[in-house]
Amino acid sequence: MSGGEIYKILKERFGEKIGEFKDGHQPSIEIDKGIIKELAKFLKEDNRFLFDHLVYVTALDEKTKIKVIWCLFSYTYKHYLMLKADLDRENPEVETVSDIWATAEWHERETYDFFGINFKGHPDLRRILLPDDWEGYPLRKDYVPPEFYHGIDNRYKR
Amino acid sequence: MERLIVKAFVKLGLGSPPEWAILLIIGLIAGIVLLVFILLYEGLATYIERKVAGDIQLRYGPNRVGPYGILQFVADGLKLFFKEDIIHSQADRLLFRVAPYIVFTGSFVGLAVIPFSAEWCAGRLNVGVLFILATTSLVVAGLAMAGWAQANKWGLLGGMRAVAQIVSYEVAVGIALLVPIIHIGSLDLQQAVLYQKKGWGILGWTIFHDPFTFIAFFIYFIAAIAECNRTPFDLPEGESELVAGYFTEYTGFRFAFFFMAEYGDMFVVSALASCLFLGGWHIPFIEDLIKLPILHNILGSIVLIAKVMVLILIMMWVRWTFPRLRIDQLMALTWKRLIPLGLLMLLLTSLWDLVFDRKGFFELIGIIK
Amino acid sequence: MIRSQEMLINMGPQHPSTHGVLRLILRTDGEFVYDVDPCVGYLHRSLEKIAENLTYPQFIPITDRLDYLAAINCNFVYCHTVERLMGIEVPLRAQYIRVIACELNRIASHLIMFGTMGMDMGAFTPFLYAIRERERINDLLEELTGARLTYNYIRIGGVAHDIPEGWKEKCLEFINYFRPRIKEYNDLLSYNAIFMKRLGGVGVLTTEDAINYGVTGPNLRATGFKWDLRKNMPYSSYDKFEFEVPVGTGEGGKLGDAFDRYMIRIKEMMESSKIIEQALLSLPEGEIMAKVPRVLKVKEGEIYFAAENPRGETGFYIKSNGGTKPERVKIRGASFSNIHALKKVLQGVLIQDLVAIVGSFDIILPESDR
Numbered sequence: 001m002s003g004g005e006i007y008k009i010l011k012e013r014f015g016e017k018i019g020e021f022k023d024g025h026q027p028s029i030e031i032d033k034g035i036i037k038e039l040a041k042f043l044k045e046d047n048r049f050l051f052d053h054l055v056y057v058t059a060l061d062e063k064t065k066i067k068v069i070w071c072l073f074s075y076t077y078k079h080y081l082m083l084k085a086d087l088d089r090e091n092p093e094v095e096t097v098s099d100i101w102a103t104a105e106w107h108e109r110e111t112y113d114f115f116g117i118n119f120k121g122h123p124d125l126r127r128i129l130l131p132d133d134w135e136g137y138p139l140r141k142d143y144v145p146p147e148f149y150h151g152i153d154n155r156y157k158r
Numbered sequence: 159m160e161r162l163i164v165k166a167f168v169k170l171g172l173g174s175p176p177e178w179a180i181l182l183i184i185g186l187i188a189g190i191v192l193l194v195f196i197l198l199y200e201g202l203a204t205y206i207e208r209k210v211a212g213d214i215q216l217r218y219g220p221n222r223v224g225p226y227g228i229l230q231f232v233a234d235g236l237k238l239f240f241k242e243d244i245i246h247s248q249a250d251r252l253l254f255r256v257a258p259y260i261v262f263t264g265s266f267v268g269l270a271v272i273p274f275s276a277e278w279c280a281g282r283l284n285v286g287v288l289f290i291l292a293t294t295s296l297v298v299a300g301l302a303m304a305g306w307a308q309a310n311k312w313g314l315l316g317g318m319r320a321v322a323q324i325v326s327y328e329v330a331v332g333i334a335l336l337v338p339i340i341h342i343g344s345l346d347l348q349q350a351v352l353y354q355k356k357g358w359g360i361l362g363w364t365i366f367h368d369p370f371t372f373i374a375f376f377i378y379f380i381a382a383i384a385e386c387n388r389t390p391f392d393l394p395e396g397e398s399e400l401v402a403g404y405f406t407e408y409t410g411f412r413f414a415f416f417f418m419a420e421y422g423d424m425f426v427v428s429a430l431a432s433c434l435f436l437g438g439w440h441i442p443f444i445e446d447l448i449k450l451p452i453l454h455n456i457l458g459s460i461v462l463i464a465k466v467m468v469l470i471l472i473m474m475w476v477r478w479t480f481p482r483l484r485i486d487q488l489m490a491l492t493w494k495r496l497i498p499l500g501l502l503m504l505l506l507t508s509l510w511d512l513v514f515d516r517k518g519f520f521e522l523i524g525i526i527k
Numbered sequence: 528m529i530r531s532q533e534m535l536i537n538m539g540p541q542h543p544s545t546h547g548v549l550r551l552i553l554r555t556d557g558e559f560v561y562d563v564d565p566c567v568g569y570l571h572r573s574l575e576k577i578a579e580n581l582t583y584p585q586f587i588p589i590t591d592r593l594d595y596l597a598a599i600n601c602n603f604v605y606c607h608t609v610e611r612l613m614g615i616e617v618p619l620r621a622q623y624i625r626v627i628a629c630e631l632n633r634i635a636s637h638l639i640m641f642g643t644m645g646m647d648m649g650a651f652t653p654f655l656y657a658i659r660e661r662e663r664i665n666d667l668l669e670e671l672t673g674a675r676l677t678y679n680y681i682r683i684g685g686v687a688h689d690i691p692e693g694w695k696e697k698c699l700e701f702i703n704y705f706r707p708r709i710k711e712y713n714d715l716l717s718y719n720a721i722f723m724k725r726l727g728g729v730g731v732l733t734t735e736d737a738i739n740y741g742v743t744g745p746n747l748r749a750t751g752f753k754w755d756l757r758k759n760m761p762y763s764s765y766d767k768f769e770f771e772v773p774v775g776t777g778e779g780g781k782l783g784d785a786f787d788r789y790m791i792r793i794k795e796m797m798e799s800s801k802i803i804e805q806a807l808l809s810l811p812e813g814e815i816m817a818k819v820p821r822v823l824k825v826k827e828g829e830i831y832f833a834a835e836n837p838r839g840e841t842g843f844y845i846k847s848n849g850g851t852k853p854e855r856v857k858i859r860g861a862s863f864s865n866i867h868a869l870k871k872v873l874q875g876v877l878i879q880d881l882v883a884i885v886g887s888f889d890i891i892l893p894e895s896d897r
Contacts, residue, residue: 025611025830052738056859060846071831075738075754080831103741106867129568129896138576215655311536389649390721481722482649484879485558
């Protein structure tokens with residue numbers, strides 16, 4: 001299925017909550033963050049889509065907001081779809097999809113680790129790649145590394 | 159021997175020595191000779207193992223220290239001797255120290271009853287086989303102590319596995335050993351070797367006596383490899399799973415003790431197999447031609463040690479070829495396969511004895527009288 | 528009163544058989560494992576943040592370190608992602624050379640899996656046989672690229688150097704030498720009774736669970752699901768070669784057990800050797816590098832592209848805002864999801880089975896930790 005067709009069907013069903021559609025190498029659709037759980041269930045189970053493979057969950061830091069990206073793939077129809085949702089920068093929160101695709105559990109932990117996004121309803125949200133007591137969210141554009149970590153000097157030396 | 163001691167005592171002006179003094183001195187001398195022998199053998203065995211491993215794995219073994227690397231075991235021994243002896247604070251100190259000695263003793267004491275030749279046997283007991291079986295059980299106690307005393311979960315797992323494994327395989331060893339003993343008629347190892355004299359020193363071997371002892375030999379050999387904790391049964395020290403199993407926390411010379419115990423055990427079980435199944439110290443074909451007793455003794459020991467070395471080489475070959483069994487598969491192997499098979503062999507061999515009037519296969523077909 | 532307690536054993540970052548710095552916290556009852564919590568992150572080097580400060584060509588040597596046993600494959604995924612984003616057409620000769628290098632590296636990677644699988648099971652010898660083969664591949668690749676482990680060979684638009692003289696013959700000779708070796712490995716280790724008993728029926732992963740947990744690559748094919756990105760979504764002229772995609776058959780006991788995962792990799796080595804032979808015999812003449820400007824400015828856009836690495840589907844998501852440095856690079860490592868699947872598979876096994884299962888998944892930590 002092409003990106004345009006997917007967009008049409010989703011717009012019919014969810015109406016206002018579906019935003020802009022961009023057709024690039026992979027079709028990408030902006031959505032409202034509140035409908036992600038319903039949308040995810042629909043995309044996984046509907047026979048026209050069958051998006052059974054969640055490739056990754058990540059985020060982008062744009063200056064005024066943080067954008068969360070879910071990339072979906074279907075083994076049956078071989079089509080990709082990227083869903084994007086804008087989140088508030090001060091308190092980024094969105095619902096988890098780890099009960100629909102189990103692999104989301106670790107990908108969401110990684111996104112929390114790097115961007116600080118709180119996934120509501122996640123069974124075990126803690127840092128995964130960085131040490132458990134690290135402060136700050138590194139992949140944000142305004143991140144400043146700490147000067148000392150447990151006594152180790154971390155300042156940038158020329 | 160005794161006369162020499164009595165003469166020495168008298169010369170020193172101590173008068174006629176009492177019985178127990180003679181026994182004590184003979185025992186000490188025999189013990190020291192055997193200890194030196196087994197230590198030398200272990201050094202060489204580690205060297206041979208590494209060379210055999212290198213051969214199978216398409217590489218050189220050690221070849222730097224001494225000509226062809228033969229002094230490698232001296233270098234290793236010295237290194238282990240000088241290593242720092244660490245006992246960590248949560249270990250049970252007494253058990254930690256005692257365990258290696260018990261394990262080594264269990265495997266070394268069995269050497270006392272093995273007949274190296276017609277006259278050279280350190281302690282001639284009329285229950286030799288029973289003695290060996292009993293002392294190799296000491297190893298179990300030592301391993302359990304070692305596993306527990308380390309206060310390390312991996313060590314504990316290794317110790318528990320070792321206890322389960324050795325206790326189970328001892329039953330198989332015992333049953334498999336009973337099969338030739340039924341023909342020999344005595345538990346004395348010297349008696350066992352003398353029974354196999356007919357047939358020019360080869361055809362009289364118990365292993366050729368009937369097909370059931372043949373199978374019993376293989377049952378014994380497999381169970382013996384398990385007794386020594388060698389691959390494919392080396393779960394207790396499973397290197398890639400439990401770091402080093404029941405001797406994870408041991409360093410320096412105590413670690414060396416466990417190793418020496420393993421190689422000593424290999425020698426003892428192979429020597430037992432040679433004496434009971436493979437003819438012991440009988441020199442094939444030319445035995446009756448050698449009249450000089452000292453030459454007979456020396457050649458006999460050499461023959462026995464050669465047979466032991468062949469069996470040990472087979473054990474090493476098996477070690478570097480096969481992967482390891484899982485613990486429940488190992489238990490299933492002994493309790494469900496080896497022990498019932500051993501009991502069946504015992505039954506059938508007794509029937510053979512009854513039917514054919516204690517004659518072996520080669521006697522029946524008329525080759526030997 | 529006798530009371531038994533569960534043990535929390537730490538199969539720590541340093542362990543002879545966890546293939547890298549993986550920490551597994553086991554909740555066991557002696558030998559029986561109830562539950563596993565894999566902890567990753569010991570090898571985290573913040574590659575994604577580094578990528579935001581380097582230009583596109585400067586990031587290529589870093590992709591080598593992503594999965595060092597299959598370094599050319601990682602180079603290739605990154606370069607091809609940028610090429611697709613920019614719309615660059617790679618010349619045919621360069622595509623064939625890339626395929627040859629990638630498949631050689633795939634054989635080398637699977638050889639390590641074969642060797643370490645034997646070693647974990649207690650058979651120490653197959654590892655040295657695998658290393659003997661791998662040395663020959665390393666020599667071939669050293670002649671081609673100049674390095675033995677982290678090759679840094681593929682460039683955006685083509686490859687760095689052309690094939691030296693005489694390399695084609697040496698490579699064909701190696702393929703002819705290698706094919707009978709696979710039969711030797713099957714005789715020595717794969718069909719050994721003890722080995723089959725250790726791996727057969729252990730650690731079964733169903734297709735449904737695999738797709739749910741994001742498992743890709745040989746682990747997914749072992750469950751019986753035929754999916755290979757080289758065949759189903761071909762890239763870089765893989766569609767010009769004839770090769771089969773081995774799928775799990777349940778030889779060892781159950782479909783999707785550890786023996787299937789192991790056997791698939793042995794069969795894949797055979798298929799890779801076929802691809803290399805076909806590519807070498809039909810290597811076209813031509814350029815090895817497309818016309819690419821010196822200072823690479825990538826137009827605005829975003830793309831996700833994944834290729835079939837020896838361990839699974841490794842992909843790059845690149846978002847560019849028109850400059851010389853990317854705005855965001857996200858690396859989707861195959862081993863990250865494979866390790867996550869361990870949580871499901873390792874419930875209710877013995878500790879020795881755990882070692883077998885972790886070995887059969889063939890994970891590598893730098894890809895998971897980035």
